[in-house]
Amino acid sequence: MSVPTRLIDTHLHLIYRDQLTYTWLGSEPTLSRQDWTYELYGAEAHPLGITDCLHMEVDVAEADFDRETEFVRGLAENPARHIRAAIANARPENVSFAAEVDRARADPFVRGFRRILHVVPDAVSRSRTFKENVSRLAGTGLTFDICVRPDQLGIAAELVDACPGVAFVLDHCGGGSASRPELFTAWKAALGELARRPGIVAKVSGVIGTVGEGWTLSDLRPVVETTIEAFGWDRVVWGSDWPWSAQRATLSDWIEATHRLVEGASETEREKLFYRNAARVYGIR
Numbered sequence: 001m002s003v004p005t006r007l008i009d010t011h012l013h014l015i016y017r018d019q020l021t022y023t024w025l026g027s028e029p030t031l032s033r034q035d036w037t038y039e040l041y042g043a044e045a046h047p048l049g050i051t052d053c054l055h056m057e058v059d060v061a062e063a064d065f066d067r068e069t070e071f072v073r074g075l076a077e078n079p080a081r082h083i084r085a086a087i088a089n090a091r092p093e094n095v096s097f098a099a100e101v102d103r104a105r106a107d108p109f110v111r112g113f114r115r116i117l118h119v120v121p122d123a124v125s126r127s128r129t130f131k132e133n134v135s136r137l138a139g140t141g142l143t144f145d146i147c148v149r150p151d152q153l154g155i156a157a158e159l160v161d162a163c164p165g166v167a168f169v170l171d172h173c174g175g176g177s178a179s180r181p182e183l184f185t186a187w188k189a190a191l192g193e194l195a196r197r198p199g200i201v202a203k204v205s206g207v208i209g210t211v212g213e214g215w216t217l218s219d220l221r222p223v224v225e226t227t228i229e230a231f232g233w234d235r236v237v238w239g240s241d242w243p244w245s246a247q248r249a250t251l252s253d254w255i256e257a258t259h260r261l262v263e264g265a266s267e268t269e270r271e272k273l274f275y276r277n278a279a280r281v282y283g284i285r
Contacts, residue, residue: 011239172206
């Protein structure tokens with residue numbers, strides 16, 4: 001099997017505790033032990049073939065939203081780092097979001113926004129203000145990443161329906177896990193319903209975080225294959241979810257696992273998953 005010569009990581013998190021405030025970090029003992037810098041990531045990522053990456057917001061304190069983007073922009077100025085763009089944190093439930101969209105449209109480094117929805121009441125993303133604000137992204141070239149639990153996939157579908165023309169990305173296979181058959185069946189049905197909407201692509205990422213120690217390919221395969229089957233090869237992108245994934249496996253483990261899970265696909269299909277779709281969706285040259 002030939003390996004694609006390019007690999008775009010659409011979901012890299014960086015943690016610099018002396019630069020930004022991470023209010024949630026105290027509840028993550030494994031991650032809070034150290035900084036998770038680009039140098040640490042790049043030392044493993046570059047030899048594995050990762051040629052480009054997008055920094056995904058790390059849910060910093062709201063006062064640090066702009067500071068996070070500027071800090072990552074500074075890191076990206078060094079060509080030895082392969083950071084091409086950033087996905088910024090956002091609060092579409094606030095009227096101020098309109099101004100954020102205007103600023104992002106004038107800033108080629110920002111390619112989209114994310115609001116983690118599983119940490120807030122469902123009413124937040126169902127509000128009229130939230131939907132109207134997300135709708136502002138239509139036609140702008142800016143994406144909106146959706147991060148939800150499996151039981152919230154219906155809410156994700158509502159949001160997509162309410163915002164025609166917006167380029168949505170579903171993070172982490174919609175939280176799917178094969179650990180419990182009854183929950184997997186419900187997730188698969190909801191994922192398939194969401195995938196019927198052409199305005200959303202799925203990110204093959206975060207799957208490592210749903211499995212326990214001693215996982216095997218058979219633990220990952222049902223989620224990855226179901227996601228690709230539901231969305232099709234033209235609507236899937238790949239992400240590392242580093243360093244969250246590092247709590248279960250090395251970056252090398254996840255990349256090797258992904259290659260093995262799609263080894264039966266054609267070269268063109270693998271290229272779509274690993275870089276062609278991401279370049280199109282996020283505007284990476």
